[in-house]
Amino acid sequence: MSEKTIEHKKEVQKYYGEILKSSKDLQTNACCTAITYPNHIKNALKNIHPEVIEKYYGCGLCVPENLDGCTVLDLGSGSGRDCYLLSQLVGSKGSVVGVDMTKEQLAVANKHLDFHAAQFGYPNSNVTFLEGDIQNLETLGLKDNSFDVIISNCVINLVADKKKVLDQVFRLLKPGGEFYFSDVYCDRRIPSVLTNDPVLYGECLSGALYWNDFENLAKYTGFSDPRVIESAPITVNNKELENKISGFNFVSTTYRLFKILELEPDCEDYGQAVKYLGSSDNQKLFFTLDQGHIFQKGKIELVCGNTYRMLQQP
Numbered sequence: 001m002s003e004k005t006i007e008h009k010k011e012v013q014k015y016y017g018e019i020l021k022s023s024k025d026l027q028t029n030a031c032c033t034a035i036t037y038p039n040h041i042k043n044a045l046k047n048i049h050p051e052v053i054e055k056y057y058g059c060g061l062c063v064p065e066n067l068d069g070c071t072v073l074d075l076g077s078g079s080g081r082d083c084y085l086l087s088q089l090v091g092s093k094g095s096v097v098g099v100d101m102t103k104e105q106l107a108v109a110n111k112h113l114d115f116h117a118a119q120f121g122y123p124n125s126n127v128t129f130l131e132g133d134i135q136n137l138e139t140l141g142l143k144d145n146s147f148d149v150i151i152s153n154c155v156i157n158l159v160a161d162k163k164k165v166l167d168q169v170f171r172l173l174k175p176g177g178e179f180y181f182s183d184v185y186c187d188r189r190i191p192s193v194l195t196n197d198p199v200l201y202g203e204c205l206s207g208a209l210y211w212n213d214f215e216n217l218a219k220y221t222g223f224s225d226p227r228v229i230e231s232a233p234i235t236v237n238n239k240e241l242e243n244k245i246s247g248f249n250f251v252s253t254t255y256r257l258f259k260i261l262e263l264e265p266d267c268e269d270y271g272q273a274v275k276y277l278g279s280s281d282n283q284k285l286f287f288t289l290d291q292g293h294i295f296q297k298g299k300i301e302l303v304c305g306n307t308y309r310m311l312q313q314p
Contacts, residue, residue: 055079058153060182070148076155080109137168152181157207166221173259176313182254185211223257227290267304
């Protein structure tokens with residue numbers, strides 16, 4: 001690990017372990033989820049301990065449909081909000097593992113394991129938290145091809161070696177599994193004078209990738225045809241920081257990347273068609289694969305080969 005990477009890691013640990021005491025201490029709205037939650041998510045969030053909610057710093061909703069019985073890994077799990085949300089959605093037969101490198105955040109997450117098991121009516125907690133750097137997941141003893149879904153909520157921008165994170169995600173996902181995550185991106189490459197600013201970096205801004213660089217990196221790693229679920233511009237609402245990043249435009253984007261080896265770099269038409277049967281509990285009338293593919297119940301629709309495989313295999 002380079003000296004620069006080590007320094008970034010220390011700055012992030014300090015920012016999220018010592019400087020930020022709650023979401024009220026954030027200086028921008030980059031690490032805030034702006035979307036409106038669907039009702040089943042709102043109801044699940046009501047069951048989570050207030051201290052866990054108070055220390056939530058995510059920028060999106062990282063919850064695909066139909067998670068019952070799944071094994072899920074959360075990269076940069078923080079105080080555990082998303083893990084405890086997913087714990088309810090995977091059910092007592094599923095399991096959730098959270099990885100974070102900030103001791104203070106992990107202490108909050110571990111403190112409430114028994115509370116949430118009782119709250120959800122489980123005999124034992126189905127959540128485990130591990131202390132570790134998501135750039136070095138190979139050190140945690142996690143087995144290859146062992147997770148159905150991997151999520152991450154506004155964390156990858158905080159690590160220096162983003163390629164290594166994607167490599168590890170690809171290794172850990174089962175065939176047909178998916179990486180469903182939110183992060184911050186920029187409309188151009190960010191110079192070192194800004195990436196070395198600890199506040200801009202800690203606020204999830206100056207570590208953001210240029211979005212074209214991210215898509216190329218994902219494809220190089222093996223995640224062909226990245227799909228965008230939703231994307232929204234970020235307004236900083238902090239005059240001092242706005243002046244520093246003048247000319248740089250940021251967005252919060254949720255992607256899903258599938259570990260399907262047969263995916264092609266571009267969409268090709270093979271004459272395939274699908275019909276949504278309405279079997280997803282929380283999307284009875286429409287099913288959303290991504291922002292360009294929303295399927296109406298009962299309607300036959302032509303799809304490209306990649307979309308067909310994404311719907312068929314996971």
